[in-house]
Amino acid sequence: MNKKQVHVAVGVIKFDQQIFLTKRADHVHQGGKWEFPGGKVEQDETVAQALSRELKEEIGINVLSCQPFMKISHDYGDKCVLLDVFIVDNYQGQPSAQEGQEERWVEIAELPSLEFPKANRAIIDKLLMG
Numbered sequence: 600m601n602k603k604q605v606h607v608a609v610g611v612i613k614f615d616q617q618i619f620l621t622k623r624a625d626h627v628h629q630g631g632k633w634e635f636p637g638g639k640v641e642q643d644e645t646v647a648q649a650l651s652r653e654l655k656e657e658i659g660i661n662v663l664s665c666q667p668f669m670k671i672s673h674d675y676g677d678k679c680v681l682l683d684v685f686i687v688d689n690y691q692g693q694p695s696a697q698e699g700q701e702e703r704w705v706e707i708a709e710l711p712s713l714e715f716p717k718a719n720r721a722i723i724d725k726l727l728m729g
Contacts (some may be wrong), residue, residue: 602674602678602679603678603679604672604679604680605639605678605679605680605681606639606640606646606680607638607639607640607681607682607683608637608638608639608640608646608647608649608650608653608683608685609636609637609650609683609684609722610635610636610637610650610653610654610662610665610685610687611635611668611684611685611686611722611726612635612654612658612660612687612690612694613686613687613688614704616706616707616708617704617705617706617707618635618704618710618726619658619694619702619703620633620635620636620702620703620704620705620713621633621634621636621657621658621696621700621701621702622634622700622701623700623716624698624700628675628677628678629675629716631714632714632715632716633713633714633715634715634716634719635684635719635722636653636657636658636694637650637653637654637657637682638652638653638656638657639653640683646683646685647662647665647685650662650665650683650685650687654687654690654694656697656698657696657697657698658694658695658697658702659692659693659694659695659697660687660690660691660692660693660694661690661691661692662687662689662690663689663690664687664688665685665687665688665689666685666686666688667683667684667685668684668685668686668722668725669684669721669722669725670682670683670684671684671718671721671722673717673718675716675717675718682718682719682722684722707726707727708727710723710726710727711723711727
């Protein structure tokens with residue numbers, strides 16, 4: 600059986616050496632783990648449009664500019680994801696969780712000590728390399 604690949608736009612919200620994270624709701628796929636905010640790319644939008652829309656909905660910021668960082672394909676067994684990851688270095692507003700989820704700013708060096716979905720490991724490794 601062919602698993603559908605979920606295309607996800609991911610924003611690494613960076614301020615100095617800190618990254619803004621949110622925690623996934625317990626009832627969703629990979630629930631209870633920390634993540635870089637973002638969401639599914641819809642049929643009729645570009646990755647940049649999806650990123651802007653999701654970050655507005657999820658953490659209440661307007662993306663002014665972002666740089667492509669990396670692409671990650673990961674198979675969780677029950678679903679495949681393609682993560683299109685961007686560094687969001689210029690935005691309007693203060694990021695804050697709009698959907699009641701936990702949130703926090705974390706030093707890049709602290710990232711490995713938190714629990715993330717497996718697909719996010721490569722993002723953390725690349726951030727640590729500077």
